[in-house]
Amino acid sequence: MIKAEDLLFNTVQKALSELYSISTNTVTFQKTRKEFEGDLTLVTFPYIKEAKKSPEVLGQQIGEYLKKNNNDVLSFNVVKGFLNISLTNSFWLNYLNTIKNLSSIGFQKENSTKRTIMLEYSSPNTNKPLHLGHVRNNLLGYSVAQILKACGHKVIKTNIVNDRGIHICKSMLAWRKFGNGETPETAHMKGDHLVGKYYVEFDRAYKKEISDLVQSGKTKEEAEKQAPLILEAQKMLQQWEAGNEEVVNLWKIMNGWVYEGFDKTYKNMGVDFDKMYYESNTYLLGKEMVREGLVKGVFYKKENGSVAIDLTKDGLDEKVVLRSDGTSVYITQDLGTAIERFKEFPDLKQLIYTVGNEQDYHFKVLFLILDKLGYSWAKECYHLSYGMVELPEGKMKSREGTVVDADELIEEMYNTAKVTTEELGKVEGFANEELDELYKMVSMGALKYFILKVDPKKKMLFDPKESIDFNGHTGPFIQYTHARIKSVLRKAGTEYGNVTNSEIVPNPIERELIKWLYDFEAAVSEAGKSYSPAVVANYVYELTKLYNRFYHDHSILKEEIETIKNFRLQLSKTVAQVISNAMSLLGILVPEKM
């Protein structure tokens, strides 16, 4: 692909060297601001001292040099220390010609970088359904995977399911005690919701036991530890670990229900995985690694028999990696699984964890320990950390009661999309299945875009009213633009000729559009470097807004001059393709009509 910056870079470098004997390797250009004429701007302030010229003279001289020595430079103007450079029409038209029939505009070939990345996301517990926090996690993980693929990396999407532990036993116990054999079929409930119901049930009964014990004179702490239900749940966990047949069977059945429920939610969200991991298989990993670490002297044994590492020199605290009774803590298995994965996939270069920012510290510790154990890939591990989703009333944490259930949210969005479409009177000419498809596309487009347009590391406010909005800076706004272009293209038929360079002089807004198309590749690359779908989301919004203005101001099909009409059709088609590509990076589909 031709890069305007590269073409200019050499010439500017030569200009600086020949005119002022300045040698530099860092010539950077920026987009010319729209108040000024030009495509790219060179800021000349940095060179005035060495060149011993005023900014105006310097700009003038470099500009003249560029015009003489670079065929792509059409003209230039100088404002103070800013040299605004206009490239020729044929440069931009050539660019449009090279991409207009490409479906993969902006994307690198998969695995062209020979860099295999494992990206972990979702990672739910099997004791309750997914909520809004998981939604952000899933959308973010999926989107970043898409972006990294588009940057030419090979990506393995994984999901490690937290399918064991005391919390799972709580649901199991409550079901056994209060469930009367209820199943998703008899209860007419999604499996994950049914299991979640018993998790809540456990909590209620447990709290009652605690308050009873407190009434009878125990302290709250004692009561929490001595309540019969929690003791029973702990016993159940031991039985599970010992392989007790009845407990393991119940565990399998109930987890099966949950997986069925999750599969539906994942399908609705449009996310998927290349490889599943289950903690029931991995929770014992890491012990061997602890032994090796002890030998290497990275870890030490404490008086009570537990194993720890001292990270105080790195500004962190001491961290226990093995309990005094020899059992693993959470980080033990995290260390173990990381090591295991690099053994399992010898090509692996990087491991990315999509986990909320409340675990920033945990991952800092994890990566540091891996580094100290001597794994060279530890420096490549990355915690894709994202901020909490807050509701207008308060925080989005399950224990605080104000949860937004993922399935309910998706359903609500769907209904709003349906109502809105009907109100706008846009249902004519659609078959029923098409309408269902459209409502799914629009509702999920709105939800995904709403969440992904925000920089991942920032906490975000989820206002249900606003997220459901389909106007303005939203997913449906972009989808609508795509649909409108497609409608025009359908009316134009399949034959709309070619763009012949010499005959066309794009008007300012057309030129601007081509420049935005040109920037797509850079936006994808930037999004990949910063692991931020928000870069793509904001890029495609700008492109769309610009196109809408063009669409409003200029007629395409009614344009009388054939060459211009064809050019506009080609331009529109390419814009639609880039919109579609950009949205696919966000996991959002775009409709042919809406």
Place this chain on the structure above:
RNA sequence: GGUCCCAUAGCUCAGCUGGAUAGAGCACAGGUUUUCUAAACCUGCGGCCCUUGGUUCGAAUCCAAGUGGGACUACCA
């Protein structure tokens, strides 16, 4: 005590590696359709870019300190 994140319009957010007069959407007030989909377009309103210093030709952006908000700092996961 320590580590980390955040602070830009009434609200939700862009402004990346320092550059020209700080941008959108929502909300509010108004306008545009005999013409390719008005889920659109246009106009107006709205700012001590948290504070104070520093770095320099130039700071919302970088650095330091402070203020305010949040997360973490378990032999929980």
